[in-house]
Amino acid sequence: DAMVIQNPRYQVTQFGKPVTLSCSQTLNHNVMYWYQQKSSQAPKLLFHYYDKDFNNEADTPDNFQSRRPNTSFCFLDIRSPGLGDAAMYLCATTKGARQPQHFGDGTRLSIL
Amino acid sequence: GESVGLHLPTLSVQEGDNSIINCAYSNSASDYFIWYKQESGKGPQFIIDIRSNMDKRQGQRVTVLLNKTVKHLSLQIAATQPGDSAVYFCAEFLVGDYKLSFGAGTTVTVRA
Numbered sequence: 001d002a003m004v005i006q007n008p009r010y011q012v013t014q015f016g017k018p019v020t021l022s023c024s025q026t027l028n029h030n031v032m033y034w035y036q037q038k039s040s041q042a043p044k045l046l047f048h049y050y051d052k053d054f055n056n057e058a059d060t061p062d063n064f065q066s067r068r069p070n071t072s073f074c075f076l077d078i079r080s081p082g083l084g085d086a087a088m089y090l091c092a093t094t095k096g097a098r099q100p101q102h103f104g105d106g107t108r109l110s111i112l
Numbered sequence: 113g114e115s116v117g118l119h120l121p122t123l124s125v126q127e128g129d130n131s132i133i134n135c136a137y138s139n140s141a142s143d144y145f146i147w148y149k150q151e152s153g154k155g156p157q158f159i160i161d162i163r164s165n166m167d168k169r170q171g172q173r174v175t176v177l178l179n180k181t182v183k184h185l186s187l188q189i190a191a192t193q194p195g196d197s198a199v200y201f202c203a204e205f206l207v208g209d210y211k212l213s214f215g216a217g218t219t220v221t222v223r224a
Contacts, residue, residue, distance in 0.1 A: 004155075031210050042201055042214035043156065050210060090155050097210050098144040098163070103155035 003027050006091050006104035013081055014112050021076040021107045023091030032074040033101065034066060035090040043090055049074060078109075086111045122219045125196075131189040133218050135202035138183060142204040146212070147176060147187045150199045159187070159200075189220075197222045 005024045013019040025032065031050050035043035047056045049068045063085070065077040078085055088108050092101040125131045137145075143164040148156035162169045162176045162185075169176050175188040185202050199219050203212040 006155075040217070040219075042217055045211060048210060055210075092155075094210070097208060098205055100146055100158045100161055101212055102158065103148075105153070105155045108153075 004091055004093055004102050004104035006089075006107050008107060009105065010108050010110070012110045012112060015083065016080045019078050019081055019109065021078075021089050021109070023074045023076075023104060024072050025074075025091075025093045025102075026072070027093055027095075027102060028071060029093035029095050029102075030071075031094045031096065032068060033092040033094075034064075034074070034076050035092065036085075037088040037090055037106070046076070081109070081111050083111050085109065120218055121216065122221070124221045124223060125192045126223050127192060127194060129192055131187075131192045131196070131220060133187045133189075133200050133202075133220065135185040135187075135215050136183060137185060137202075137204050137215075139204065139206060139213075140180075140183065141207050142213075143207050144205040145176070145178060145185050146203045146205075147174075147185075148201045148203060149196075150201065150217075152198075156201060192220075192222050194222050194224065196220060 003026050007022050033048040034046045037043045045057050046060045047066050063079050067075045088106045090106045092103045094101045146161045147159040149159050150156045160171045160174050160176050162178050167178050173190045177186045199217045201217045202215045
């Protein structure tokens with residue numbers, strides 16, 4: 001059974017049109033992460049939440065925002081997507097430090 | 113920049129042979145390491161982990177070796193199967209941190 005669920009699996013949006021990607025988890029983990037992954041590259045961390053504490057990476061563009069309304073759900077909002085934002089977006093969770101991160105299967109975002 | 117990297121971007125293996133995937137890390141403060149397998153169109157899947165107080169850990173058909181002296185990590189896959197074809201990432205945690213640092217990845221192709 002999937003424990004980290006990302007919806008939708010494929011998302012197409014227009015240049016500049018806001019888009020929201022969602023992630024839910026059934027593991028009751030404290031920490032949730034959003035990564036961006038482009039072709040043939042390693043996942044790049046955008047931000048993470050420890051419970052409700054939000055931690056942004058220094059090089060994450062302001063265009064990317066996140067919300068975590070409760071333990072189970074986390075959202076990635078891209079306010080004005082550009083062509084360079086086309087990528088796979090991965091959500092992951094972990095119980096805490098020095099524990100494996102569990103990944104969803106990602107949302108592949110295309111920008112027209 | 114990334115503190116974890118893989119020596120070879122691609123590895124071609126004959127079915128039934130053993131595979132060895134290497135990874136060098138640069139941060140001596142890292143104390144926990146994970147290998148992930150990522151198949152096309154899916155999120156990274158946890159394979160095996162190792163903590164810095166160990167130098168070897170075995171799973172089902174996989175073994176991870178950690179050499180802290182030279183900051184080297186390797187993943188050995190026994191009797192490689194077609195289903196092992198994927199991109200393999202090593203990743204490290206810094207002490208007390210919640211963030212993974214990924215290496216660049218090795219694409220393993222299994223030849224029939």
